[in-house]
Amino acid sequence: MKLDFALAHRPFPETRLQPAFVRVRGETHRLTDVALCTPRYLAPVPCCSVTKEALREGYSTDNARAVAQHGRLRELLQASGVRCHSLPPAAGQADMCFTRDAAVATPWGLVALHPALDHRASEVDKIAGWATSALGERPRRIRQGRIEGGDVCIARPGLLIIGVSGARTDEAGAAEFAAPFEADGWDVLRYRFDEHFLHLDTIFCMLDEKHALACTDVLDDAFMAELAARGIALIPVTYKEARRLGCNVLSIDGHSIIAAAGTPRVARMMREHGFTVHELELDELTACGGGVHCLTMPLQREG
Numbered sequence: 001m002k003l004d005f006a007l008a009h010r011p012f013p014e015t016r017l018q019p020a021f022v023r024v025r026g027e028t029h030r031l032t033d034v035a036l037c038t039p040r041y042l043a044p045v046p047c048c049s050v051t052k053e054a055l056r057e058g059y060s061t062d063n064a065r066a067v068a069q070h071g072r073l074r075e076l077l078q079a080s081g082v083r084c085h086s087l088p089p090a091a092g093q094a095d096m097c098f099t100r101d102a103a104v105a106t107p108w109g110l111v112a113l114h115p116a117l118d119h120r121a122s123e124v125d126k127i128a129g130w131a132t133s134a135l136g137e138r139p140r141r142i143r144q145g146r147i148e149g150g151d152v153c154i155a156r157p158g159l160l161i162i163g164v165s166g167a168r169t170d171e172a173g174a175a176e177f178a179a180p181f182e183a184d185g186w187d188v189l190r191y192r193f194d195e196h197f198l199h200l201d202t203i204f205c206m207l208d209e210k211h212a213l214a215c216t217d218v219l220d221d222a223f224m225a226e227l228a229a230r231g232i233a234l235i236p237v238t239y240k241e242a243r244r245l246g247c248n249v250l251s252i253d254g255h256s257i258i259a260a261a262g263t264p265r266v267a268r269m270m271r272e273h274g275f276t277v278h279e280l281e282l283d284e285l286t287a288c289g290g291g292v293h294c295l296t297m298p299l300q301r302e303g
């Protein structure tokens with residue numbers, strides 16, 4: 001763990017006394033620490049299109065099976081050299097296993113976000129309290145508008161992409177989150193899309209600094225041109241694959257990728273591009289609208 005973070009660059013004086021344990025400067029740098037929350041209380045809340053469809057098809061959560069699937073994700077992360085930190089699950093917090101959404105690690109420490117839905121917003125105090133006691137890191141809090149972590153992509157040092165559907169993340173939330181990045185000279189790209197797609201990370205996900213999975217039949221051409229202008233090549237995922245969370249993967253280090261099983265064509269394309277892909281059966285979780293990216297809150301990446 002590096003503790004020599006340049007404090008002079010911190011735009012938040014109130015966090016100056018905190019150790020810089022939580023820090024991510026690029027979404028695909030070597031992951032060393034991640035926060036997970038076991039899906040003991042996972043339940044299908046009909047708040048996103050994928051979960052609504054699962055419910056229409058008769059899905060109900062088998063929590064023992066969900067916990068076992070999640071346990072294999074944890075084992076794979078640990079086997080990949082990633083330290084896993086556990087957020088205690090709580091009854092009534094049906095989506096809390098999707099740790100990505102309530103807080104995000106930035107170059108300047110952890111930021112507790114401002115989710116749109118009540119049951120997701122109630123996760124934030126828990127995570128902020130946990131970060132303070134378990135990690136010794138008091139997060140900055142977003143108070144304006146709405147913003148959820150699935151819409152935040154710290155693509156690489158100097159480039160932040162924020163998904164703005166107006167529902168889970170809106171302009172005010174995006175602006176407050178982006179302010180320190182902009183102050184530090186980062187290029188901030190806002191991508192506005194329809195709330196049907198829930199979060200940016202269901203249709204766009206970085207693999208390394210120059211490659212991303214992208215639901216190219218959904219993303220608009222202007223956004224794809226912006227990505228191309230920044231040297232990011234897109235591996236095309238279809239709409240149906242994206243609904244199975246085929247776009248929603250975790251890059252361990254820019255080479256090794258963890259993906260939910262169920263979109264073999266996407267896994268094959270990633271392998272053809274030279275990535276090592278680990279596929280995990282996670283159907284209890286994907287039925288509730290989240291894949292590997294949503295299930296992981298990176299706390300620290302090298303670099």
Ligand SMILES: NC(=[NH2+])NCCC[C@H](N)C(=O)O
Pocket residue numbers: 045047048051095098100101120149150151198199201202288289290291293294
């Ligand atoms: N980062 C993500 N895509 N998270 C998925 C969250 C799914 C969860 N059911 C919700 O609607 O909030």
